[in-house]
Amino acid sequence: MTMSQRTNPLHSKKAMREFAGLYNELDSTTATIGKLDALKRYFSHAQPANAAWAVYFLAGGKPRQTISTKLLRQFSTEMSGIPEWLFDECYLAVGDLAETIAHILPPPGNESCIALAVWMEERIIPLRNETPEKIRGALFGYWDELQADERFLLIKLISGGFRVGVSKLLVVRALSELSGLDIKIVSQRMMGWTDSGLQPSAMRYSSLIAPQVAFEGADPHGQPYPYPFFLAHPLQADPETLGDIRQWQAEWKYDGIRAQLVQRGGQRWLWSRGEDLITDRFPEISGISFADGTVLDGEILVWKNDRPASFAELQKRIGRKTLSSKILNELPAVFIAFDLLEHGGQDIRNAAQSERRGKLEDVVSAIGAPGLIISPVIDAHDWQALRVIRDSSRSRAVEGMMLKSVSARYGAGRTKESGVWWKWKIDPYTVDAVLIYAQKGHGRRASLYTDYTFAVWNDDLEGKRKLVPFAKAYSGLTDREIAQVDAVIRKTTVDKFGPVRSVMPTMVFEIGFEGIALSSRHKAGIAVRFPRMLRIRDDKKIDEADSLETLRGMLT
Amino acid sequence: MADLVVAKKEGLFCVPGQFYIDPWLPVERAIITHAHADHARPGHVHYLAATSGAAILKSRLGDITLDTLAYRERTVHNGVTISLYPAGHVLGSSQVRLEYKGEVWVVSGDYKLEADGTCDAFEPVACETFITESTFGLPIYRWQAQNSILDDINEWWRRNGEAGRVSVLFCYSFGKAQRILNGIDNTIGPIICHGAIETLNRVYREVGIPLPDTLSISGINDKARLRGALVLAPPSAAGSPWMRRFGDYSDAFASGWMLLRGARRRRAVDRGFVLSDHADWPGLMAAITATGARRVIVTHGHVDIMVRWLQENGFDASAFDTEYGTEEDDNVAANESIAFKESHA
Numbered sequence: 086m087t088m089s090q091r092t093n094p095l096h097s098k099k100a101m102r103e104f105a106g107l108y109n110e111l112d113s114t115t116a117t118i119g120k121l122d123a124l125k126r127y128f129s130h131a132q133p134a135n136a137a138w139a140v141y142f143l144a145g146g147k148p149r150q151t152i153s154t155k156l157l158r159q160f161s162t163e164m165s166g167i168p169e170w171l172f173d174e175c176y177l178a179v180g181d182l183a184e185t186i187a188h189i190l191p192p193p194g195n196e197s198c199i200a201l202a203v204w205m206e207e208r209i210i211p212l213r214n215e216t217p218e219k220i221r222g223a224l225f226g227y228w229d230e231l232q233a234d235e236r237f238l239l240i241k242l243i244s245g246g247f248r249v250g251v252s253k254l255l256v257v258r259a260l261s262e263l264s265g266l267d268i269k270i271v272s273q274r275m276m277g278w279t280d281s282g283l284q285p286s287a288m289r290y291s292s293l294i295a296p297q298v299a300f301e302g303a304d305p306h307g308q309p310y311p312y313p314f315f316l317a318h319p320l321q322a323d324p325e326t327l328g329d330i331r332q333w334q335a336e337w338k339y340d341g342i343r344a345q346l347v348q349r350g351g352q353r354w355l356w357s358r359g360e361d362l363i364t365d366r367f368p369e370i371s372g373i374s375f376a377d378g379t380v381l382d383g384e385i386l387v388w389k390n391d392r393p394a395s396f397a398e399l400q401k402r403i404g405r406k407t408l409s410s411k412i413l414n415e416l417p418a419v420f421i422a423f424d425l426l427e428h429g430g431q432d433i434r435n436a437a438q439s440e441r442r443g444k445l446e447d448v449v450s451a452i453g454a455p456g457l458i459i460s461p462v463i464d465a466h467d468w469q470a471l472r473v474i475r476d477s478s479r480s481r482a483v484e485g486m487m488l489k490s491v492s493a494r495y496g497a498g499r500t501k502e503s504g505v506w507w508k509w510k511i512d513p514y515t516v517d518a519v520l521i522y523a524q525k526g527h528g529r530r531a532s533l534y535t536d537y538t539f540a541v542w543n544d545d546l547e548g549k550r551k552l553v554p555f556a557k558a559y560s561g562l563t564d565r566e567i568a569q570v571d572a573v574i575r576k577t578t579v580d581k582f583g584p585v586r587s588v589m590p591t592m593v594f595e596i597g598f599e600g601i602a603l604s605s606r607h608k609a610g611i612a613v614r615f616p617r618m619l620r621i622r623d624d625k626k627i628d629e630a631d632s633l634e635t636l637r638g639m640l641t
Numbered sequence: 642m643a644d645l646v647v648a649k650k651e652g653l654f655c656v657p658g659q660f661y662i663d664p665w666l667p668v669e670r671a672i673i674t675h676a677h678a679d680h681a682r683p684g685h686v687h688y689l690a691a692t693s694g695a696a697i698l699k700s701r702l703g704d705i706t707l708d709t710l711a712y713r714e715r716t717v718h719n720g721v722t723i724s725l726y727p728a729g730h731v732l733g734s735s736q737v738r739l740e741y742k743g744e745v746w747v748v749s750g751d752y753k754l755e756a757d758g759t760c761d762a763f764e765p766v767a768c769e770t771f772i773t774e775s776t777f778g779l780p781i782y783r784w785q786a787q788n789s790i791l792d793d794i795n796e797w798w799r800r801n802g803e804a805g806r807v808s809v810l811f812c813y814s815f816g817k818a819q820r821i822l823n824g825i826d827n828t829i830g831p832i833i834c835h836g837a838i839e840t841l842n843r844v845y846r847e848v849g850i851p852l853p854d855t856l857s858i859s860g861i862n863d864k865a866r867l868r869g870a871l872v873l874a875p876p877s878a879a880g881s882p883w884m885r886r887f888g889d890y891s892d893a894f895a896s897g898w899m900l901l902r903g904a905r906r907r908r909a910v911d912r913g914f915v916l917s918d919h920a921d922w923p924g925l926m927a928a929i930t931a932t933g934a935r936r937v938i939v940t941h942g943h944v945d946i947m948v949r950w951l952q953e954n955g956f957d958a959s960a961f962d963t964e965y966g967t968e969e970d971d972n973v974a975a976n977e978s979i980a981f982k983e984s985h986a
Contacts (some may be wrong), residue, residue, distance in 0.1 A: 112902070113911060167780055168953065174946050175781045180903055188781035188900070532903065 124259035134202035136204040137285035144253045146279035148244040151235040159185040182528045183240035187233045196231040264294040276310035305479035311345035311356040312499035317506035335463040337483040341386035348375045369456040371422045378430030393482045395602040423460035433497035485510035513597035520592045523574045534574045543633040555609035593625040645746045650960040658721035665964040674750025675734035728752040729763030731816030746770045754924040756822040775942030776919040784921045791824045802869030807832035809872045809889040827853035832871035939963040967985015
């Protein structure tokens with residue numbers, strides 16, 4: 086059953102069908118203009134209640150998983166009447182659980198025309214607390230009334246795994262062009278839209294595209310929402326190209342969670358850049374009281390011995406819902422404030438960077454809380470001097486520097502019109518490592534070996550040199566390089582364990598990563614952050630790869 | 642009794658008959674199930690194939706020594722009775738029925754159950770042992786009726802035409818292209834075929850398969866005539882300079898592999914039409930059951946999986962290692978086309 090053929094206008098009255106059609110169009114075109122057209126076509130026809138859910142999912146909303154993967158697998162295997170091993174083989178060929186299920190189920194016996202909003206509100210979400218028997222009955226019924234591409238979507242919606250290649254900004258653009266509203270207004274109104282605490286509704290959608298009211302844009306009185314985050318661009322040229330250093334404000338670039346701290350109407354909210362509300366996760370930050378009408382932009386870090394702890398330590402905090410006093414003592418979090426967006430209830434994003442900085446210093450110095458630290462401005466008389474200071478980044482546990490134009494306004498997203506923020510990162514750590522295991526990728530790369538495990542040399546107890554795995558990486562190669570590596574893997578396979586192939590070690594890669602920490606959970610005793618392939622080292626034999634000793638030497 | 646057919650390094654071999662079926666190395670005597678390159682190789686001394694496939698085979702292999710059999714006609718060689726039955730895969734494709742001392746084996750070649758207008762429809766043949774292909778031997782593969790896919794192609798072509806764009810449909814030159822030509826609505830607009838496809842169209846027309854009129858690109862001087870045209874081209878033409886003349890076009894690929902999202906994305910075409918000349922999973926199972934065979938030997942495709950499934954369902958199933966490609970196999974083709982696209986970026 087094809088997923089791509091479902092744009093037949095005869096079916097357009099069926100809401101799930103419509104949304105599936107939109108998904109297929111977005112999924113099959115790589116051209117931004119084509120995606121924009123598809124979005125506009127969909128939103129110009131969709132009922133507000135359905136459009137509300139569509140905005141939610143397209144903008145990256147992730148509802149909690151309604152039904153566990155285990156049950157989805159079990160029930161779909163049952164309904165299709167195939168044994169488990171055969172399901173597993175299908176999954177290996179497809180590379181996506183929802184798509185596998187969509188295709189192994191028998192063809193539908195019925196047709197339905199149920200709206201997306203009804204699907205979500207009356208058919209999917211209510212299953213959350215149901216017994217497995219009830220869920221089984223419901224799923225068998227749902228699956229029997231949907232085509233393969235609709236089933237695929239349904240399972241993505243149920244499992245919280247919906248993803249499609251559109252940015253939130255593109256959705257904003259489509260709505261702004263349809264409604265005639267300024268892109269900044271729509272963008273502002275969309276803040277918090279994907280927060281799982283608030284259910285999309287026809288009313289919310291209507292107010293999203295309603296005509297602009299006087300003075301709108303800034304002052305969401307009493308509202309919890311943050312502003313669209315202003316994002317930095319990587320600096321690839323020499324900083325000298327930026328001109329006079331006095332026109333630039335330099336700060337450290339921290340490796341934590343980007344967040345906005347919002348205080349309005351006596352209440353405080355802490356938002357991550359993914360627009361998740363994380364107020365309860367960091368009480369030492371959300372407990373700090375400001376004047377009403379204050380919004381700070383900054384970075385959350387675990388802070389120990391007057392410096393940031395590794396990201397791995399912060400991760401231990403992110404996952405936790407209940408925080409013991411032990412955790413709070415061992416892993417204290419701080420908010421490094423680097424910008425002020427709202428002051429005295431006024432949106433000051435259009436004020437110059439230098440002016441906002443001045444006000445930020447006033448706000449922070451008036452508060453004496455251990456959880457609040459102002460991001461220091463780094464002083465240097467010329468770029469060369471700044472470069473020398475930047476060389477100390479690693480020992481300060483930061484990723485490099487941020488360079489902000491002193492006249493920059495605070496933009497929305499990765500825009501450059503308002504002025505620029507550059508991230509001037511230090512080069513990654515690198516080692517040469519040997520490819521020892523490979524696994525097939527997912528989605529576009531489902532039948533190619535694209536996910537690799539890399540090893541470095543280490544002496545075992547008897548003094549014998551052995552390869553120990555230390556990192557997995559799957560990015561950094563071109564499609565053409567992947568095809569080459571895939572061919573070598575197929576030729577040099579020595580063993581298969583389920584989906585994993587162990588290969589004869591023949592290929593050396595330069596692996597880059599951002600951080601390194603001790604880890605008891607990894608065989609090599611260390612864990613690296615953001616490992617990726619920088620290049621294939623055809624010029625190196627496996628004996629010339631690096632050793633675990635080299636990696637240990639990188640621990641600070 | 643000893644096995645009638647075994648796998649040798651040259652190919653599948655009929656022991657008492659002393660001949661091969663679709664061998665991949667040069668041999669004295671070869672029965673050819675169909676003219677796709679991985680089944681019909683050059684260099685054998687004597688060829689035997691279905692009468693309806695003779696013209697295609699000669700057009701591809703040149704001046705070969707070829708004997709032909711009409712479907713269901715019998716001939717005896719070294720005591721083995723040989724007859725050919727339609728496999729429904731492409732023009733002239735056959736299943737090979739071998740009978741020796743009362744025992745019957747059938748070698749399927751490549752096959753498809755749904756009938757189309759370009760070749761004789763698949764016909765089940767009763768046998769004790771059935772040697773089957775397994776290109777799409779996974780339960781995820783289930784085809785929609787050909788007509789609904791052709792409707793989708795017509796619709797896509799019509800809409801592109803309305804938007805003033807050319808529709809470029811990539812498909813394999815032999816079989817798939819003619820099946821599409823035979824089935825589509827040729828009133829929508831002009832049809833242009835790549836030279837590799839037109840060569841085969843000529844042979845199809847000569848043996849009386851109805852195909853609509855097609856144009857070659859060199860015959861079109863006025864570019865305005867391209868508007869609203871459907872262009873059929875082999876996958877290897879993707880990204881080539883040949884494509885440039887079509888300006889702003891929408892592209893699509895017709896293959897069973899287009900069922901999966903990952904394969905569609907790797908192809909990087911606007912549309913994937915799931916149209917295969919091979920049996921889908923229900924088709925494979927129906928074909929096996931219809932033979933009444935208790936013993937099944939699986940070749941090229943998802944061999945291990947089919948063997949295990951058949952064993953669990955009471956068949957005496959095993960595998961033959963062969964060197965047939967799954968000519969719709971996307972992996973090699975995808976890598977080629979990626980490399981091609983990069984070098985022509």
